[in-house]
Amino acid sequence: MAPRTGMTLPLVPAAAFVLVWSSGYISGPAAVHAAAPFSVLGWRFTIAAVLAAGLAIALRRPSRMDRATLVRVAAVGLVMNALMFGMMYVAFDLGLGATLASLFHALSPVLTALFAAVLLGERISPLQVGGFVLGVVGVLIVLGSDLGHAGGPWAVLIGVLSMLTLSLGTLGQRWIGAQPDLLWSAAVQFAVSAPPLLVLGWTTEGAWPVTDTRQAVVSVLFLAIVNSIVGLVLLALLVLRGGSGAAASLFFLSPPVTAVLAWVVLDETLSITQLVGLVVAVIGVGAATRTRRTPVPQEPVGTQ
Template identity: 65%
Template sequence: MADAPVRPVGALPLFPAVAFVLVWSSGYISGPYGIQHVAPFTLLTFRFGVAAAIALLLARLLRGPLRIDRSTAVRIGLTGLAMNAVQFGAIYLAFDAGLGATLASLLHALTPVLTAALAALFLKESLSARQLLGLVIGVAGVVIVLGPDIEGAGGPVAVGLGVFSAITLSLGTLGQRWIGHAPDPLWAAAVQFAVSVPPLAVLALALEGTHAVSDPVRGGLAVAFLAIVNSIVGLLLLAALVRRGGAGSGSSLFFLSPPVTAVLAWLVLGETLTGLEVLGLFVAVVGVALGTRRAAPRLIS
C-alpha cells in the first residue's frame, strides 16, 4: 500500500476553509435580514433554541453521554452566555439600530488581535510588535470606514453596540481558555447554546412582547438558516479546520470575512461602499491579516 500523502503543518484543507469563510460571513447577512421580520431577542431565542436541540441530539448520538464536573460545566455555561447571549444580543441590537453588515464583520474581524491584546493586559501573555501593529492598523481602517459622519454607520448607539459586541467576543475567547480541559467541542457548544436560551427568552418577552414576529415565513427561514448553517454547520467546519490546521485555524481566516461580507451585503441587502470606505476596508483587512499571521497557513486542495 502506498504511503498516505504528508499534509504540510499548518496547511488548511481548501473546501472546509472556503466554506467556513462563506458560512461565517453569511451570518452578517442573515442576522440583519432576520431582524426585519423577527425582533432581535426573539430571533436569538429561536436561533439558539433550535441550535441547542440539534447540537444536543448530535452530541448524544455521536459522542455519547456528557461527562464533566460541575466546575467545568459552570465555566462552559458562563463562557457561552458571553459568547452567545451577550455578544449576539449586542450585535443584533446594533443591526436593529442601523449598523451595516460589512462594518459589523469588520469589527468582529479585529477580535483575534484584540484578544491577543487583552490576553497581554489581563493574563500577562506576550504581545508581539506585529500583533500590536496589526491591531493599530486594523483600528485605523475601521476609523476610515466610519468617516467623519458616524450617523451614516447607524449612529453612535449602533456603533457602540458593535464595538461592545467585538469586545465581548474577545473576552469570550479568553473564557474558552478559562474553561481549561473542555469536553468534546460539540457537547460544549450544545451546553453553551442551551444556557443562552432562558435569559434571551426573558428579555424577548419583557422587551418585545408576544407580537415580535412580523413575517412568520421569512422569519422562520432566517431562524432555520441561522441555527442550522451559521451555528451547526459553522461549528462542524471550524472543528474540521482545527483538526487539520491547529487551534488558531479559524482566527487565521478572519481577515477574509469583511471583503466576503461586503460582496454578500451588496448582493443580498443592497449595501454599497464609498471609495473611502473601500480604502478603510482594505487597511483594516491588512491589519487583521498582519495581526493574525503565524506561519501563514496554506490552503490545499
Template identity: 85%
Template sequence: MTRPDATRLPLVPAVAFVLVWSSGYISGPAAVHAAAPFSVLGWRFVIAAVLAAGLALLLRRPTRMDRGTLGRVALVGLVMNGLMFGMMYVAFDLGLGATLASLFHALSPVLTAVLASVLLGERISAVQVGGFVVGVAGVLLVLGSDLGHAGGPVAVGIGCLSMLTLSLGTLGQRWIGARPDLLWSAAVQFAVSAPPMLLLGWTTEGFWPVTDAPRALVSVLFLAIVNSIIGLVLLSLLVLRGGSGAAASLFFLSPPVTAVLAWLVLDETLTPLQLVGLVVAVVGVGAATRTRRVPPRGEDVPLTG
C-alpha cells in the first residue's frame, strides 16, 4: 500500500479548500463589524452543529465514539473552536487585519511541531526550526514598528494566543486517541462550543448586539455553511486522498490568498515592506511544512472550521 503524498492531492478540491479557508479571514471581520464577536461565534456554532449532525445522519455515518472519546473530542473542540476562534474574533473586533490573522494561523502547523518537540520529546528538523524562525521574522516585518495599524498590542497579543491555542488543540487531537467519524466529531465540537459563546455574548454584549442585521445574517451563514461545513468536507477529502501531511502543506498558501481577498473585499492594503514580510513568512512556513513527515493519524491538521 503506497503512502499518500502531495502529488495525489486533487487539484480542484485543493484550490477550493485554500479559497474556503482563506475566506474565513474575510467573513470573520465582516461578521464582527455587523455584530459582536461572541454572539457571532455562538450563532455560527449552533448552525454548524445542526448541519454537521444532519449531514452525518443523512450519510448514515457511524459515530465511532465511546464515552471517554466523546469527552476528549468535546474538550479539544472547546480549545480549538471556543478559545481559538473566540480570541481571534475579539482580535478582529479590536482591529486585527485579515492577512495578519491568516499569517498567525499559517504558522500554527510549524509551531505545533515545535511544541511537540518541547512537550512530547518528538524529533524536529533543522528546516522546521528555520522555517518557523523565518516565518516569525516575516510576521514581524508585516507588523512593523507601529502596531496601531494592526489594532494595537492587545489585538496582536490576542491573535498570537489564538495561534497558540490552535497548536495546542491540534496536539490535543492526538490525545483523543481513537478515530471518531469526522462529521460527528465536528458536530460535537461545534455543539459544546456554542453555549459558552452564547453565554459570553448575552452577558457581555447583550441579547441582540447587531448593528447591521443583513450583513450579520449573510456573514454568519457563510461562516457556518461555507467555512465550517464545506471547508471540513474538503479537508477530509484532501486528507483521504493525499494524507494529513500533504493537506497541512496547503495552509501556507492561505496568507497570500487572504491578502488578495482582503484587498478586494475589505479594502485592506499592504505597504511594500509588509508585502516583503508576507513573502518571507510564506516562504518560511512553506519550507517547513513541505519537508515534514506525513503524520500517521492526521493529527497535525487543524480539523476545525
C-alpha cells in the first residue's frame, strides 16, 4: 500500500516522538562518556532485542517473515544498527556534539530521496534539492572553519559517513520487499547487531570498559527502553495515523529540540553564528521533507 501523505498527525504522539528521537542524541554521548562505544551499543541492542521479542510474543504478533525476508531484514539491520550507529557512537567518543549529530541525521531523509532519484530513477522535486543544499549550507555554518569544537576532522568525517549509511540503509528497507511485523523486524535487527558489536567491544575495548558504572547503566537502559522500544512504538503509531511521509516531516524538528536538551543536560552551547546555521539547516530540511514520499526509516527511532 502506498504511503499516505498530507495527513494530520496526532499532536501528543508526534511531540513525544520528537522528544524521544532527540533524546537519543543526549543519551548516546552520555553513555560513551561512561563506557566505550561498541560495548555500549552491544549491551543496548541485546536488551532491546529481548524487549522487542518479548513484546511481540506478549501481543501475539505474527512475524510475517519467510527465510528470504528474514535474511534481508537481518542484513538491513546490520547496516542500520551495527554500522551506522557504531560510527555515530565512535564520533560521539571523539567529541562530536549532540546538536551536530542530530543535524547530520536530519539531513538523511532528504539524502535518501536524492539517492532514490539517482539509483532508482524516482522523481525528486526542486524543493527537495534546494532544501538539501540549504541544509548542507546550514551544517557548514555550524561547523565553521575550525573543526576542533566538533571533535576534529575525524569525528566530523565519521559523523558524515554515519549519515550516508543511514540513508543507504533506509533505501535498503525497500529491498526487504515484504512487510514483516514491525516488532519482530526490530527484534531481529537488534539481535543480529548485538553480537558483532559485543565481539568488537571485547577485542578492542576490553571486557569491562566502564568508567562510571551508574551513568553507563542508566544510559544503556534509557537507550534500550525509551529510544529503542518506546520510540519504535511511537513511530509505528504515527505512520499508521498519518502515513510515512507525514511522520518523516517531523525529523526536521529534532535539531532544535536536541540543541535545547544538549544545553540543559550536556552543557553544550552554540555561538550566534552556529545558531544561525542551525536555523538555516532546519528551514532547508523542513522544506524538503514536506514533499518527501519515500518511506521513513524504521530503525533510527529505536536507535538514537
